[in-house]
Amino acid sequence: MKPITNIEINIENLGFDSGAHLLVKHGLGQISAFDKIEITGQSPEWAAQAAAWCRQHGHDFHTLENNRAVITKCSDKKQRWDRSSATSSEVLKSPSLTLGLAARGAQVEIGGPEFQFKLNKKSEVWSTNSAELYQQAITAQWNANTAIDWSQPQQHSNLLENAVVQLMTYMIENENAALIVPARFLGQLHPHFRETQALLAIQIADEARHIDVFNRRIELYGKSPALSTAGGQASLKTLLDEQDFGVAEFLLSVLGEGTFVDLLQFIHRFAPDIATKQFCLLAAKDESRHVSFGMSHLLEKLKTNPEFKFQLKRSVLARYESLISTSGLNEEVFDALIILASGKMNPEAVASGFKEVQLLLQEMKDGRRVRLERLGFTNSEAIEISSLHTRNFM
């Protein structure tokens, strides 16, 4: 008998309870709607099983003589993928919320749920170098167990140790803010922007590692965490309260973490032990990447929306005003920095340490000014904004 179709499938002894549908599905995948495939098999009552499968999937099924049957493929309108939005893998300016969690470029079936991703505009979240920064971050990941030499016994005074512990205590609360702020935005980010998603995720992992090493450093020579002040926490809370991703990036990464890089380098320089020197240097590199993303993102955002500059300036002013009644930097932290740089408790050493901290503050201020100018603020605007930055550094 002449075959009535070009494609013939023999499912042999395979039943539809054991995967025969895949052979049929594969055959149907090779033909157009309303075309036919011929099927034959040897397993008991395979045709009853095939008929049930076809009914469920909308295909017509007819048995023929000699243990054969014909399946007519259903209309495209009954296919799961008809009218589906086949997105390209390019980054869309405003991806539909119904693309949901799908891989960028995937064919997304119609009728899916609409996800509430608040950050769903490219202009709100994008930075062209995100992918590159993520690759850098992956390569630069470090393991606190192997990258840090925790074995050195304490060779420095208790005075210095107490100063280090106070600084670590202070840095932990700052890093908690630096972890929570991107984590909150990550939950609002449309996964379509996977480069930004990956970068925020690894930024969070960076901060978790920093918090871990700072805690380990506190305990290294048997101490407990020191003082956390109301003013310091009030300053950090303003970062958590910020609802706009761009503004938060500005306050946290460009101004805060940028300043933190200077602080980490300062501690690296004067730390009395090898472990602190090592992890401060590594953490400073991590923080620099966070600053880079914030800068890149804001540069691109300001290019398309120059008015955003005024919002950034207002945010610093508003933060300054809300914190004006607080004490600013923890006095103990400030003193700990001087002790660290002094090394000893005598007038000459303290004078030297004090001078170093003053230089640090100036470096921090200059660094902020330079970054602000790179974002397009004039020199006088940059000086003003930099001077209004929180006294808590972050």
Add this chain to the structure above:
Amino acid sequence: MSSKMKCKFILGAVAYAPKVITIWEGFKTYFSEQNFDFDYVLFSNYETQNESLMKGNIHSAWNSPLAWVRAERMGRALGTPVSYGPMRDSDQDLTSVLVVKKNSSFTKIQDLIGKNIGFGAYDSPQARLIPLHHMRKEKVTSYRPRCFDILGGKHGDHTGGERDAALALMINEVDACWMIDSNYQTFSSDGALTPGETRILAKTERYDHCIFTMAPNVSTNPELKAKAQQFTDILLAMQWSDPKVRHLLELEGLKEWRPGRTTGFAQLAKAVDEEKFYDEKGHIIEANYKY
């Protein structure tokens, strides 16, 4: 006709699973978007639903095939016949299959004479009544039936009895069991049947399943008749490619609504008579039927 009837077309459906609420709430929203004033009432069993249909308390019933057979008889007996609306594509041309263990010695249905045979719910058309008719036709009348009877009055829609029978087959409590053809694959996929360890020994003739049944007064009242037509037209126009309705169709298990037909209920009607389930007027005469 009351003013209430002027504004709403009321459908009865049996709550055989929690998803039934989701389905009909979804349809209610969809009908509303089509400017069709629709509401639904849920019943715990098909018998009460049919009785309500005959009284005109509901205008249509989403009926099982067994419920159609009864409604048709009740309407005829009252001299006010029921009519029908659409059915699902997945309601047409079903078969029930008799499943045995792959390594069993049975080669034909007659080999099961004297053996333990598992059936689904007592009132299941697909897993008891139609199979009984088939076995009678094949002259298999002497055997030990084991009915996995749960949720009476729901006509086996829940498939729980079929599943229990399948589980009993796997632990050799029965030698064979009946199930609707599509459930053979479902139970193999979800592990109730171990894939590759069973085979189909026999299958029934093809039959149809659920169908919208219209109350007797629908064909006599022009306003209700128009409503029923509008209801039918909206259903038939539903497209699987429409994102607004696809999830409803998927929940209800169809790709498209088709014009109804009653040619696929003949086997079941014979089974109902043979098993003395309903009489010719639609009275329930099966004493063991609990719902």
